Amino acid sequence: MxxxxxxxxxxxxxxxxxxxxxxxxxxxxxxxxxxxxxxxxxxxxxxxxxxxxxxxxxxxxxxxxxxxxxxxxxxxxxxxxxxxxxxxxxxxxxxxxxxxxxxxxxxxxxxxxxxxxxxxxxxxxxxxxxxxxxxxxxxxxxxxxxxxxxxxxxxxxxxxxxxxxxxxxxxxxxxxxxxxxxxxxxxxxxxxxxxxxxxxxxxxATRVMSLRDGTKKMSKSDPSDLSRINLMDDADTIARKIKKAKTDPEPLPGDVGGLEERPEAHNLVGIYAALAGTTVQEVIRDYGGRQFSEFKPALAELAVEKMAPINAEMRRISADxxxxxxxxxxxxxxxxxxxxxxxxxxxxxxxxxxx
Incomplete structure (x- = not known):
């Protein structure tokens, strides 16, 4: 059979x-x-x-x-x-x-x-x-x-x-x-x-959370456009949204366990890991102890690098x-x-x- x-x-x-x-x-x-x-x-x-x-x-x-x-x-x-x-x-x-x-x-x-x-x-x-x-x-x-x-x-x-x-x-x-x-x-x-x-x-990053509230899922229906990065956002918009993403005042922790009670930090690290094709552990190894003022620009650069080609291709295909x-x-x-x-x-x- x-x-x-x-x-x-x-x-x-x-x-x-x-x-x-x-x-x-x-x-x-x-x-x-x-x-x-x-x-x-x-x-x-x-x-x-x-x-x-x-x-x-x-x-x-x-x-x-x-x-x-x-x-x-x-x-x-x-x-x-x-x-x-x-x-x-x-x-x-x-x-x-x-x-x-x-x-x-x-x-x-x-x-x-x-x-x-x-x-x-x-x-x-x-x-x-x-x-x-x-x-x-x-x-x-x-x-x-x-x-x-x-x-x-x-x-x-x-x-x-x-x-x-x-x-x-x-x-x-x-x-x-x-x-x-x-x-x-x-x-x-x-x-x-x-x-x-x-x-x-x-x-x-099987579940990406809102950039404005790390306890809520990133959603198309959220009234705040700053809560998400749209696939049709241009490079400047992506960088601006990541810069404005909610964080806490502490630097990134030195180990993964330190992310557990920090939903916004956990979300941004998870997004970086998923975009880079790496693990949360490796991101913490590279950025642990650093301030968000250092991490956010690196995340924005990575997001633009990965998303810009998709944005351009979507516009090309949608035109036909x-x-x-x-x-x-x-x-x-x-x-x-x-x-x-x-x-x-x-x-x-x-x-x-x-x-």
């Missing part, structure tokens, strides 16, 4: 400007993964509707995310790059997963509680069911790995729960049609249709929307063919008539 082929899936919402946190936490890692995995990278435009239903520039935002993918170094021939709404099988499988998942699972999602706030009864059903669509995004390709930040681990765990419940509920049908694939669940080898997707979490649309169209066709292979088997397993 065959095993699941290793496949990576991930996506980014087309809402707001992409920033340094998106690059270090996602795009940079996407580029590295394309050399060792088959990868599918999506602009999850349907997910953006849970944040704001009516967008004045959704198409442009979608193109901007695709341009960032390409400018960061993703190869559209080596990877599949597309926007989610081009492949209706995502929504089809999401509905099936809505019927597999339990309401209690959704109510426990931390992000739903945070985004819905105290007025949960007035939140959209889409916001509540968001993780079910995320599970469908991953599993419609039967992806085995997803690069995620710490804040997305709960959603991936839900995707694993949905996959396991589907496998259990339809175990006899899966076996009857011969669609079972062998996989490890704990210490056992079992058969199932959907894989229990694994997270890929690595690197010194026809090229971007072509990449998304071709990627959508390739993704759709893969997704339909999965859905034909899902329909047969469930018993849905399929032409």
């Amino acid at each position: 065959s095993e699941f082929k290793q496949l990576v899936f991930s996506g980014v919402q087309p809402t707001g400007n992409l920033h340094l946190g998106n690059y270090l936490g996602a795009l940079q890692r996407f580029v590295a993964l394309q050399d060792t995995y088959e990868c599918i990278y999506c602009v999850v435009d349907l997910h953006s509707l849970t944040a704001t239903l009516v967008h004045d520039d959704l198409a442009e935002q979608t193109r901007a995310i695709a341009a960032a993918y390409l400018a960061s170094g993703l190869d559209p021939k080596k990877n599949i790059i597309f926007n989610q709404s081009r492949v209706p099988q995502h929504a089809e499988l999401a509905w099936i997963f809505n019927c597999v998942a339990r309401i209690g699972w959704m109510n426990r999602m931390t992000q739903f509680k945070d985004k819905a706030g105290k007025d949960r009864e007035n939140a959209s059903l889409g916001l509540l069911a968001y993780p079910s669509l995320m599970a469908a995004d991953i599993l419609v390709y039967r992806a085995t790995h997803v690069p995620v930040g710490e804040d997305q681990k709960q959603h991936l765990e839900l995707a694993r729960n949905i996959a396991q419940k589907f496998n259990n509920d339809f175990s006899e049908h899966i076996a009857t049609h011969g669609y079972g694939v062998e996989m490890e669940v704990g210490e056992e080898r079992v058969n199932g249709f959907f894989p229990l997707t694994e997270p890929l979490i690595e690197g010194p 929307p026809g090229y971007v649309d072509g990449v998304l169209r071709e990627g959508g066709e390739r993704a759709g063919a893969k997704a339909e292979e999965t859905m034909k088997m899902v329909r047969e397993i469930i018993g849905l008539l399929d032409n």
Whole structure:
């Protein structure tokens, strides 16, 4: 019996400007993964509707995310790059997963509680069911790995729960049609249709924090533009934002343990390490004991060196929307063919008539 082929899936919402946190936490890692995995990278435009239903520039935002993918170094021939709404099988499988998942699972999602706030009864059903669509995004390709930040681990765990419940509920049908694939669940080898997707979490800056508050994640929705470095910021803007980044009056510590109670210092050191492709320990070895007045200029110089080429390439690619649309169209066709292979088997397993 065959095993699941290793496949990576991930996506980014087309809402707001992409920033340094998106690059270090996602795009940079996407580029590295394309050399060792088959990868599918999506602009999850349907997910953006849970944040704001009516967008004045959704198409442009979608193109901007695709341009960032390409400018960061993703190869559209080596990877599949597309926007989610081009492949209706995502929504089809999401509905099936809505019927597999339990309401209690959704109510426990931390992000739903945070985004819905105290007025949960007035939140959209889409916001509540968001993780079910995320599970469908991953599993419609039967992806085995997803690069995620710490804040997305709960959603991936839900995707694993949905996959396991589907496998259990339809175990006899899966076996009857011969669609079972062998996989490890704990210490056992079992058969199932959907894989229990694994997270890929690595690197010194998997979670980049705000430049104005080291206890909060760098966010596209933060009202202060000084809280983030946007991928479209020019060199002067990047240097100015790092200069204004919040710090404390003490010099950098002589060891990594000294960063634990200093969130802003920890954040800036982590950003430097991620940009330089080194470790926090090595940054502290080189800059421990120095004042931020010495460290910040070095960080600004490094950030400009790394981000300026991406900025220039994003502007070049964005100036040719026809090229971007072509990449998304071709990627959508390739993704759709893969997704339909999965859905034909899902329909047969469930018993849905399929032409």
